[in-house]
Amino acid sequence: MYILHRTNARPPLDIKDAEKSDTVHFINSRSKRQRINEKFDAAKSRIERHQKRWTEIGKELPPQINRRHISVISIGGVIGTGLYIGTATALIHAGPVGTLIGYMITGTIVWSVVISIGEIVAFLPNVGGPVGLAGLYVDPALGFALGWNAWYNWTIILPTELSAAAILFNGFFPNKHEDFIRQSNIVAITTMIFFAIVINCFGSRAYGEAEFFFSCFKILTIIALIIAGIAIDLGGGKEGFIGIKNWKTPGPFVEFRASGALGNFLGVWSSMNQAVFAFFGTEVPGVAAGEVQNPARNIPRAINRVWIRITLFYVLAVFVAGLLVPSNNPDLRGSASAGSPAS
Template sequence: MLAAEQCPSYDSESSTPAWWGCIGLVHDPNGGGSQISAGGVCVLSTIGTLSRYGGRRIRCRRTTPNGRPQDSSWQAHGPDSITTAMSSDEKKVAVTAASAVAGETTILANGNVMEDGLQRGLKDRHLIMISFGGVVGASIWYGTGYAVAYSGPVGALLCFFVIGLDVYFVMQCLGEMATVFPIQGAFTAMAGRWLDPALAFALGWNYYYLWLTNIAADFNASAILMSYWVPPTRVPTYAWVLVWWAAYQATSLLGVVVFGEMEFWLACWKVLCILGGYLVAVLLNTGAIGGRYTGFAYWRDPGPVAHGINGFGQCFLLAAVYYCGTEMLAVTAAESQNPGRDLPRAIRQTFWRCAFIFQGLVFFAGLLVPSDSPELLTASSKSGKSPWTIAFERAGAPQLGHVVNVVMLTAQFSSMNSALYVASRSLAALAAAGRAPRFFARTNRSGTPVYALVFSNAVGLVAILNYRTGPALIFSYLTSISGSATYIAWAFIGIVPLMEADLATGRRMPDPVEQDASGGAEDKPVPWYIKAKRSVFA
């Protein structure tokens, strides 16, 4: 195992890094655990794939004499990222020792580690189900009908397959980064380290904006679901938005441990409901329910593809919105008990489960209803129904449509909680890095960023705009915005590991930081609004 003093950048007298770089971590293949290198210049070079995250190779390289100072967040999170061979107690001691100088790590009464104000209270089962629950919401049930209406049954299936393939490679890149550096800010913070702080500012706000639109879309989805029972002429849609706003705000303030348990059981319920939806779709299609065999009739009439290239474009944006959330595992890494062990498995399982569910729901939606059905959700409709609800009504069993609506409502509750979780943590990470007002980084005793949470939930009230235009039109607007922001985030998730590889091999050197009048590295915090100006006018 490589000791700290063996790193060329280690200053034995001051015990501080002489040059900037990522924190060096070495994993002993013989089971010796991991050790942090006090020198800040050791650049981590990963070897193997997600299934071999235990092995790491260190390459130490000098950069610039007046390089970037090492901050505590990269040191604090290092030991916890590859401690697969360490016991729970050893892991906590290592994490505490790593950031003892900064004083940012404590051990809570429940045994969890508190780092940077966030509590590491999420277990492996929580990580898998949180990401899964955040991706699979109520909108996927009626949104599949939206996809079929715009691009046809075969066109929608093709779009979701292509985006799923894209997400696979994105998750491989993200898994490698988040496992090694499970820090607050996730890939946006890594972009600031390995590319440019201005990029971290832009990418961080883009990702936060992405989840703000998802929150507004979830409020809008809640209003759509309630309109199935109570028409908008009796209760306006903005009233349902306010009711659900209060409910989501109350549950999201309970803390990360309660949130993890709640999401785990709600996600399990959604898995059972989706499997039941597959079975019901088969029964409806074969005539076991309703007595009418359909088969692939709707693939022939009105046809496999609808609206040509415009339909494909709209469906590609929609597919990005539904796959968006798989990358939230990088955000949860900052609150995971053992990210080095849990993240690789969670990333693999989450992707395959989501791919199986999305492809299955789109496939069966194209079998249950024709793409030209006026009851499907489109931008011009005042309300929308799930393809399963429409199929039940056509089969002469409209009462079963209420069951589908209840299932979608519980799915929506889980999805909204996950959206609030990611949005609040993203804003808190921006604030902690000085890229947003500092008070958003403040947390309560349970590690919940209260100010960021309340603000994010309040901005979601933009969904009240559906009062006059109708929730279906607002749904189309929000999916277009969110889908575009998702593609931007995914693009840079793929670029950032390439920049890290350039640093690891020495093909690129990090730029020195600004210097003060004395010639030393500037260590004063830069206000967030100054960073915003620099990022815009750089």
């Protein structure tokens, strides 16, 4: 409904005055509160449709990921390429302290985002994770765009992970012939593809069990590496006590693409970009909420453990790596292609 509205402050004195002073506008009579209520009702209707659809799906495909699975996945599920391989690039561009600062800033942002996702998913576990939440709370068009972005991200991540697996595999066989490296790459990548296909041929419980054991192995490995790194830094290696020697020479920061403070800032910024890739997948507990038993209870518990991974497995690991490996170590530049242990 539309009504006429006069904008003059006083009534006109005559017809000519009225013709000069009156301005007539058509204004929508619906109040702002009514429009907000209509948007709220539309969002509520979409949520109810999503919940009804997931309820019907749950009857045919009941959730199979239990508390044990999701708890371990939240801690060690995505430890891998970004930490084992990508840390070398961050050290080259930012130096040990710059890398540590970049990972700490990124970890703080990731922690805030994950906690927010966990709170909403605990209330609406069956809406499709962050993509579904964007479609419900913002606009379906945004959810559509994020869905395609998520598909593209995971599509690109898979070959990246396969390449990283080959690099790590070759790291156990240094100074080998080029033909041997080429053949080992083929074996490693083919094996990983085979296991990925086999796991996806079974239900979500098989994924949960596989991820549980792989995550436990990765957690134990990174803890062992951190302990060994601290022991070497304190004098347990051939070089004796290292301490913060590498922070002094070649220095705590690296000037990246510029000189002075600007170069240091760009180095930290570059390490943050690398850290974003390292933290990729932290939202997995929220994405898997639809497959989790009793998600309203188990998802918040899993999300609250993410700080362990951020603090222990990333920040502490980067700190130890910065103590042991100088930023000008030539092995860092070759790690991405040769699988050097320096990464």
